[in-house]
Amino acid sequence: MRIFDPHIHMTSRTTDDYEAMYAAGVRAVVEPAFWLGQPRTSPASFLDYFDSLLGWEPFRAAQYGIAHHCTLALNPKEANDPRCVPVLDELPRYLVKDHVVAVGEIGYDSMTPAEDTALAVQLQLAAEYELPALVHTPHRDKLAGLRRTLDVVRESALPPDRVLVDHLNETTVKEAKDGGCWLGFSVYPDTKMDEERMVAVLQEYGPEKVLVNSAADWGRSDPLKTRKVGDALLKAGFTEDDVDQVLWHNPVAFYGLSGRLDLEVAGTDATHEGNSILRGAPKTDPEPAPKSALKTDPATTEA
Amino acid sequence: MNHLHDAPGTPTDAAPTALAALHTRLNSRLDGAARAWLDQALDEAAAHPGARGPISVWELRIAEAGRRCGPEHAEAARILLLHAARADAATLARVYRQGTAAERRAVLEALPHLVPGPDALPIVEDALRTNDTRLVAAAVGPYAARHLDAHNWRHAVLKCLFTGVPVNAVADLPRRARADAELARMLGDYADERTAADRPVPEDLYRVLALTEALTESGSESGSESGAGPTTSASEAPTASPHPGTPTGKES
Ligand SMILES: [Zn+2]
Numbered sequence: 149m150r151i152f153d154p155h156i157h158m159t160s161r162t163t164d165d166y167e168a169m170y171a172a173g174v175r176a177v178v179e180p181a182f183w184l185g186q187p188r189t190s191p192a193s194f195l196d197y198f199d200s201l202l203g204w205e206p207f208r209a210a211q212y213g214i215a216h217h218c219t220l221a222l223n224p225k226e227a228n229d230p231r232c233v234p235v236l237d238e239l240p241r242y243l244v245k246d247h248v249v250a251v252g253e254i255g256y257d258s259m260t261p262a263e264d265t266a267l268a269v270q271l272q273l274a275a276e277y278e279l280p281a282l283v284h285t286p287h288r289d290k291l292a293g294l295r296r297t298l299d300v301v302r303e304s305a306l307p308p309d310r311v312l313v314d315h316l317n318e319t320t321v322k323e324a325k326d327g328g329c330w331l332g333f334s335v336y337p338d339t340k341m342d343e344e345r346m347v348a349v350l351q352e353y354g355p356e357k358v359l360v361n362s363a364a365d366w367g368r369s370d371p372l373k374t375r376k377v378g379d380a381l382l383k384a385g386f387t388e389d390d391v392d393q394v395l396w397h398n399p400v401a402f403y404g405l406s407g408r409l410d411l412e413v414a415g416t417d418a419t420h421e422g423n424s425i426l427r428g429a430p431k432t433d434p435e436p437a438p439k440s441a442l443k444t445d446p447a448t449t450e451a
Numbered sequence: 452m453n454h455l456h457d458a459p460g461t462p463t464d465a466a467p468t469a470l471a472a473l474h475t476r477l478n479s480r481l482d483g484a485a486r487a488w489l490d491q492a493l494d495e496a497a498a499h500p501g502a503r504g505p506i507s508v509w510e511l512r513i514a515e516a517g518r519r520c521g522p523e524h525a526e527a528a529r530i531l532l533l534h535a536a537r538a539d540a541a542t543l544a545r546v547y548r549q550g551t552a553a554e555r556r557a558v559l560e561a562l563p564h565l566v567p568g569p570d571a572l573p574i575v576e577d578a579l580r581t582n583d584t585r586l587v588a589a590a591v592g593p594y595a596a597r598h599l600d601a602h603n604w605r606h607a608v609l610k611c612l613f614t615g616v617p618v619n620a621v622a623d624l625p626r627r628a629r630a631d632a633e634l635a636r637m638l639g640d641y642a643d644e645r646t647a648a649d650r651p652v653p654e655d656l657y658r659v660l661a662l663t664e665a666l667t668e669s670g671s672e673s674g675s676e677s678g679a680g681p682t683t684s685a686s687e688a689p690t691a692s693p694h695p696g697t698p699t700g701k702e703s
Contacts, residue, residue, distance in 0.1 A: 199551075202551040202552065203551060203552035203555070203583065204552070204581075204582075204583060206552065207552060207583045207584075207585065240505070240506075241505065241506050241514075241549060244511055244514040244515060245514050245551050246514065246515065246516070246517035246518050246522070246525070246551065246553065247517070247551065407518060408517075408518050410517065410518075410522050412522065
């Protein structure tokens with residue numbers, strides 16, 4: 149089973165998770181920029197975070213054979229802090245980077261006027277930079293939040309078929325589907341979906357434009373939930389093709405809208421590529437076996 | 452400001468030749484659309500090297516090189532763009548600071564071709580603080596060989612051994628290691644520490660150690676000098692010379 153987790157916050161996870169994810173079949177992830185638990189107080193703190201999503205984290209993922217992409221944005225919660233909002237001025241230079249495959253995660257948290265503005269501005273940025281958008285739906289007052297989200301999307305320059313609405317559940321899936329968006333479900337212990345309910349939703353609505361993610365982060369969460377959903381689907385009688393569509397093809401199709409998806413895992417061999425190309429040596433092939441290719445584990449050798 | 456064609460004898464003399472060869476090699480590997488994109492991007496960079504608005508056009512081209520040329524050719528394209536824009540140390544520092552890991556690597560690779568003096572050392576030092584082995588490997592290239600001070604250079608070599616970067620990546624290693632008793636001491640201590648912990652000592656450590664011992668007053672058996680064979684000091688013109696073989700072949 150090959151798995152693309154379209155929403156997971158690897159920054160908050162250990163290298164053990166990467167190893168377990170690879171063993172479970174995960175070959176690609178998208179990491180949306182989000183709230184880190186501790187509120188930020190300046191744009192600089194966002195920039196370091198964005199840099200890490202374009203630097204260290206893809207390196208860490210590649211060591212375990214996993215292709216890493218990210219979505220960047222000012223998250224809804226921190227859109228309410230005027231000290232953070234100026235990061236919106238820095239976003240454009242990030243949105244042109246390779247491996248940025250969407251604007252996100254954006255959306256509503258408490259449905260404030262500041263969140264209205266941040267959502268509208270960033271949907272506009274997505275349209276301008278020819279990126280799709282990952283829009284999350286709020287945890288509190290979810291159905292009202294979804295409706296307001298869909299209204300803002302309709303008023304934006306971004307067509308709904310370039311929008312992935314995430315954290316959906318039984319009460320919100322129908323309106324999101326009728327709105328023409330891609331449908332994201334987070335299988336997350338206690339607060340979002342679980343495997344059995346996910347099976348039921350897919351039985352009712354079918355696999356078209358449905359993406360399943362673990363949304364694993366610093367909370368009580370499980371980066372292997374995607375695999376568990378795949379197993380549950382097979383057990384419930386879905387075909388391997390159905391599972392492949394939900395866990396691989398749909399995320400590839402959605403983030404592929406960016407034109408920047410690169411599922412070849414970059415070699416982490418230190419002298420790979422540039423060193424040799426510039427100095428005239430033949431390019432060596434990227435090493436396929438992720439863990440065994442490690443000479444040592446740079447992630448753990450030094451603090 | 453552009454330092455490319457300073458005085459004869461400066462290290463960057465080799466740049467035009469090496470980069471012209473790089474351009475030829477890259478062209479032969481790109482398809483038509485990518486080549487057309489690159490040609491236009493290089494022309495733009497040469498015509499408008501300064502920033503206009505918040506970000507210059509050639510910096511946008513650097514950002515998108517991966518999806519335009521293919522990820523495996525992006526680094527070469529970026530190096531050529533930096534050269535075409537006549538990026539000086541300050542500009543390179545900005546591109547590095549605002550860059551993804553891949554863009555940062557390209558800046559590090561471009562340094563020996565674009566910056567004759569030590570002004571860009573903070574970039575190298577930044578890369579050497581990371582644990583991204585691709586950045587570390589690019590940081591110990593010819594620019595570091597020329598300009599990094601002895602203390603930082605020794606720590607860079609040790610870091611390569613720590614993080615598994617083959618010492619083949621260290622430019623001009625035989626010359627800089629020669630008769631370096633302090634480096635020899637550090638290597639010996641590191642080997643002792645590994646041995647005490649019952650961990651294997653990296654093969655590369657002995658290679659570097661042999662280079663330090665080659666001409667020190669104490670241990671100058673003539674035989675150990677042959678250990679310097681694979682990494683020739685051809686790195687006087689490092690970019691024009693083939694990289695010495697593929698990385699030591701230890702895949703595990
Ligand atoms: Zn999230």
